[in-house]
Amino acid sequence: MRTYFFETYGCEMNIAESAAVEQLFIARGWKASESAQTADVAIINTCSIRETAENRILGRLGWFSGLKAVRECKVGAKTKLLEEAVEYVRDGAKPLTLIVMGCMAERLLQSFQKDYPFIDYVVGTYAKHHFSEIISAIEEGRKPYKIDDSEQYRFAALSAEPGAFSTFVPIMHGCNNFCTYCIVPYVRGRELSRPVNEILNEIDLLGKMKVREITLIGQNVNSYHSDDGVNFAQLLQKIADHLRETDSPIKWVRFMSSHPKDFSDDVIDVIAKESVICRHIHLPVQHGSSEVLKKMNRRYTREHYLELVQKIKDRIPEVSLTTDLMMGFPGETEEDVELTLDLMRQVKYESAMMYYYNPREGTPAAKWEQIPVEVRKERLQRVIDLQLEHTHEQMSKRVGSTVMVLVEGVSRDDKTELLGQTEQHEKIAFKADRSCIGSFVNVKITELSGNTFRGELQ
Ligand code: SF4
Structure with missing residues (x-):
């Protein structure tokens, strides 16, 4: 073998x-x-x-x-x-x-x-x-096969990890945005969207396996645009309709990463309308200062981002928002840091991926004058400290509510407990029979312990 x-x-x-x-x-x-x-x-x-x-x-x-x-x-x-x-x-x-x-x-x-x-x-x-x-x-023990790497990118037919309940479905590849710190457009090339029928076929296959939750992925999912003119909002609608029509066991659809400049009102409307699309949106802001965003070539301002967040919260009140934040970008001032902290206080993210800027050889920003690493780290720490407060505050609000949970397996810390995740992508531990693993159950959140909820099966 x-x-x-x-x-x-x-x-x-x-x-x-x-x-x-x-x-x-x-x-x-x-x-x-x-x-x-x-x-x-x-x-x-x-x-x-x-x-x-x-x-x-x-x-x-x-x-x-x-x-x-x-x-x-x-x-x-x-x-x-x-x-x-x-x-x-x-x-x-x-x-x-x-x-x-x-x-x-x-x-x-x-x-x-x-x-x-x-x-x-x-x-x-x-x-x-x-x-x-x-x-x-x-x-066959043949001589090394010669690879021709001059062809166009091709999507794989099936990307599920064996036995997984949650899996990724690539819908697009590459990026046209050229943020000044990012190497991705140079190594992944220009954007290419996968045909709708291929995506739906893969979803059907996954439903026949053990998959219950899918995450649509791509470097910039919401700039999805298929050759036959389907945009991201329309794709989400087609997926929601298809899951309903085929009575699919897949009950949750997520997507990442989305770019704030491409997040249309139509996308917000589909999420608000279709319960199969999770009320959890990862919306990478990267920074709270319009000046820094301009240097990053993010193509949106702080004001545009905050307006977008308000629109999302108005249309989908139960949404949880998460983000990416990068501190210490070349040219960042103390005032820019304060603007970022202020934006975080306004949005109140449930969690964030936070890191300090590291120059990436081959990108424009790597050639610019750099902020000392200690200063980058200190600014990052302030952002992390604030986010920890917000995570605790946001998650605490949900204690006492009953939520749907996808049961993923046995808890590593306590073998008598099961571990699952909520629609908002939080971890929750609770006691239940192992036969629940791989299904959706209702759990009452009774306590917050660190970043994990504890609960009771309903
Ligand atoms: S950060 Fe994202 S949007 Fe910007 S260039 Fe990289 S992959 Fe593209």
């Missing part, structure tokens, strides 16, 4: 793309390996979003090169972890095939091909549809 091992870094798109490639291995009778040491094939799905992520992955590649050398009996094991690989080789297993895919594979394709000879296949983001051929070549 041949085995594969995935190590995935980065965003939801990478998770979905790893899952899609994993489905190809499974369809051909391969099994997941517990560890890289004993796998026939190891696939590292890489992320280029931050330099720290890339450095970490380069470190891991060094480890994989050692593992490969041990597996090919070129060197002895130097670490305990590699000893397992030696045992595996003694048992007569084949050498390791190492595949690197994802954004780093796209960005550093030539460097990987030239300077990292131990990597068997470098599969850029535009070339992952060649995986079937690559797997055949490995199975």
